[in-house]
Amino acid sequence: MRKMLNAVSRVLSGAAQKPASRVLVASRNFANDTTLEIKKCGLHLLEEGPPVTTVLTREDGLKYYRMMQTVRRMELKADQLYKQKIIRGFCHLCDGQEACCVGLEAGINPTDHLITSYRAHGFCYTRGLSVREILAELTGRRGGCAKGKGGSMHMYAKNFYGGNGIVGAQVPLGAGVALACKYNGKDEVCLTIYGDGAANQGQIFETYNMAALWKLPCIFICENNRYGMGTSVERAAASTDYYKRGSFIPGLRVDGMDVLCVREAAKFAAAYCRSGKGPIVMELQTYRYHGHSMSDPGVSYRSREEIQEVRSKSDPIMLLKSRMVNNNLASVEELKEIDVEVKKEIEDAAQFATADPEPPLEELGYHIYSSEPPFEVRGTNQWIKFKSIS
Numbered sequence: 001m002r003k004m005l006n007a008v009s010r011v012l013s014g015a016a017q018k019p020a021s022r023v024l025v026a027s028r029n030f031a032n033d034t035t036l037e038i039k040k041c042g043l044h045l046l047e048e049g050p051p052v053t054t055v056l057t058r059e060d061g062l063k064y065y066r067m068m069q070t071v072r073r074m075e076l077k078a079d080q081l082y083k084q085k086i087i088r089g090f091c092h093l094c095d096g097q098e099a100c101c102v103g104l105e106a107g108i109n110p111t112d113h114l115i116t117s118y119r120a121h122g123f124c125y126t127r128g129l130s131v132r133e134i135l136a137e138l139t140g141r142r143g144g145c146a147k148g149k150g151g152s153m154h155m156y157a158k159n160f161y162g163g164n165g166i167v168g169a170q171v172p173l174g175a176g177v178a179l180a181c182k183y184n185g186k187d188e189v190c191l192t193i194y195g196d197g198a199a200n201q202g203q204i205f206e207t208y209n210m211a212a213l214w215k216l217p218c219i220f221i222c223e224n225n226r227y228g229m230g231t232s233v234e235r236a237a238a239s240t241d242y243y244k245r246g247s248f249i250p251g252l253r254v255d256g257m258d259v260l261c262v263r264e265a266a267k268f269a270a271a272y273c274r275s276g277k278g279p280i281v282m283e284l285q286t287y288r289y290h291g292h293s294m295s296d297p298g299v300s301y302r303s304r305e306e307i308q309e310v311r312s313k314s315d316p317i318m319l320l321k322s323r324m325v326n327n328n329l330a331s332v333e334e335l336k337e338i339d340v341e342v343k344k345e346i347e348d349a350a351q352f353a354t355a356d357p358e359p360p361l362e363e364l365g366y367h368i369y370s371s372e373p374p375f376e377v378r379g380t381n382q383w384i385k386f387k388s389i390s
Contacts, residue, residue, distance in 0.1 A: 065321065105126040109270075118163060128157050171203060178279075192218055196224040257286055287310045
């Protein structure tokens with residue numbers, strides 16, 4: 001009898017220790033899904049576009065919310081580590097643009113391919129890398145996704161080809177990945193992402209031409225965050241209709257601050273490419289809160305009031321949160337719990353990224369090839385040799 005009373009006491013004390021918010025969330029009946037209106041996409045050479053309504057399930061909503069919050073807090077932690085001089089070199093943050101990476105991933109398959117510019121941290125996460133691997137790569141540690149050798153602009157994952165440091169250079173590479181998909185007869189597409197600052201590059205138009213001629217399953221995606229470095233799109237481009245830039249290639253203009261808009265556009269574009277019709281261009285109208293890079297304060301060419309207005313009216317996380325709460329898919333308390341969990345995950349990852357050792361000098365020549373017998377690499381002079389191991 002005493003054992004039974006002790007067991008009951010433990011159960012009751014455990015229930016008493018649970019946060020009130022968790023008990024409240026568990027007892028509340030939420031809707032499983034809801035149908036929402038989304039902004040109509042601008043169309044170029046298309047009679048029909050993505051739908052103007054979509055279904056959001058509670059499960060998907062919570063997933064997208066957690067992912068966007070993780071990317072946001074990860075980027076803010078990178079900002080902090082950079083200012084502490086723990087992260088060095090180039091560092092381009094994507095806070096404000098979370099709906100782009102999360103929405104695109106939600107609209108394609110894990111077997112599809114993606115290549116982007118140097119503003120890549122969010123895509124690294126949505127493509128499957130952990131926050132630990134990303135932050136450790138930023139701090140140049142062995143536990144990073146590129147063993148601490150790539151840094152901010154050169155991270156890779158399965159079916160994710162970076163992170164590329166040369167402006168616009170990833171676009172021909174993305175078409176090459178799409179060519180491989182077609183050549184090998186795979187029902188896969190490649191998302192080739194670049195910014196409005198790269199949109200005037202000649203190599204992009206050469207790639208458009210080849211992709212259209214060969215009907216490659218390539219989605220060309222311009223993340224238009226309104227500023228190429230410190231130059232507004234109006235000052236840099238004779239035409240800011242980036243979705244029409246393909247001329248003979250169909251295009252979509254998408255609200256890049258709405259994760260559901262981006263998801264539905266990605267689904268539409270992927271289905272278009274898989275049907276054998278060739279490439280399509282997509283412009284995501286978005287906004288970055290940070291400057292171009294950590295060396296750019298971001299307020300010399302735009303006002304603080306402009307940034308604050310976007311934050312207050314169009315923030316992608318705020319928009320999703322509002323929709324979920326207003327349609328009984330989640331409660332404010334439940335989303336706050338997710339915020340706490342995400343914050344802890346980021347703090348743990350940051351601790352790992354600062355405590356993990358740097359790669360030793362003798363590993364400088366490692367991983368030049370993916371599968372090759374060991375060989376010697378010359379160092380900074382002919383008498384220094386490094387061994388290269390795949």
